Amino acid sequence: MKTHSIEIRKYNVLLSMLASCCLCASAMSAESRPNILLILADDVGREVLECYGGSSYETPNLNQLAASGAMLEHCYAMPVCHPTRVTLMTGQYPRHLGNPKWGSFPKHAESRTFANVAKNAGYATAVAGKWQLCLMKDDTGQPRRMGFDEWSLFGWHEGPRYHEPMIYENGVLRTDTAGKYGPDLYIDFLVDFMRRNHERNKPFLAYYSMALCHDVTNDLKAPVPHGPRGRYDNHAEMVEQMDLQVGRLMRFLKSSGLDDNTLILFTADNGTAAKSKLSAKGKRNEFVYEKVVSQFKGQSVPGGKGRLTDWGTRVPTLAVWKGVITPGQSWNDLVDFSDLLPTLADLLGGALPADAKLDGHSFAALLRGEGHSTRGWAYAEHRGRFFVKTQDRKLYSTGEFYNTEADPFEKSPLEPTALSTEATSDWNLLKQAVKDLQTTNAPIAQ
Structure with missing residues (x-):
């Protein structure tokens, strides 16, 4: 009887040890999940970045970002912005969502976005900058339905995005943007969001949908305000601002210690625009334009936006994850924009949408250094x-x-x-x- 009692105690101790190990493993798993900072530049082809071989513009902060992690050489977006964003959000190609009309998003897919995947995995979520999936004045709550706890978004085709921007913040139109520069406000919003969640030990997904380097809108009754130069920024000036804004984010992550466990993904929604607005003459659609031609590895490259060539669809993509991604790598794996959602689901421990038939393939193994992308071919579409x-x-x-x-x-x-x-x-x-x-x-x- 005494021997039997000793064996029971030994068995209970063993169960306790196993349970403790399981709890520790679970805690370690939760702690090892990275924060996510996703940066999506607007109208920026590979030829713009020095780290890819461009020589027309200086991009020191993006160069440093590339040196700190990996450059993906074969990432493909759609050749224009709206279908790229639909694909990014859902993991599905527009053709498989009924080709949503410009500036819209399918209602049935609102609960199946990458932000909802992150939110359901216990992450705080925020987006700032460009939205383009509705007119904000008509549906101020759409970002929340699509998985974002907080948002600060300019009124796409409603008002300015740069100087004195028209910004809806958590569904409310801001009234304090006079004399201010939109990209600064978007960064301020995201930095505050990341800081607050870091202080409460809450993992986060911060999505910076940049305005840069897209020029101003041209379909309002009156042109949007010029900047302090008395005109709109030209393409080179927007590239400089894009790089500076990325630098601000990187400095914040480093100073706060968040760079230790934050996966940073920088990419772009399509190739560079072929022309950019410089100024308005005062009446609708009367603009002065510049042509945009960039030097890339000894070649002159006109902006390829709107074309299914590689100049319109093959976009720069950088991945930095301290202690996980070995700095200075260049990856030749195929990736397209449908891959982000399943990749995030893998990384964050989130469940894939049960009723969604995804076009995307997870490349989490590539990011972790455990394997490669399984994609056999990349895809892009435009106008049928x-x-x-x-x-x-x-x-x-x-x-x-x-x-x-x-x-x-x-x-x-x-x-x-x-x-x-x-x-x-x-x-x-x-x-x-x-x-x-x-x-x-x-x-x-x-």
């Missing part, structure tokens, strides 16, 4: 036409086939009957993908 591509080769839905590494301006289509073995393999893969996409309205297995 689309492409699928590997790192080097691209096939359009209309049949044109290019080697984008050797022919980045897509001047000389490849002849499918005269391909190398490797090119033939890509041709067959992409041809099947195009066929599948044209015959089904569901995500395609890769």
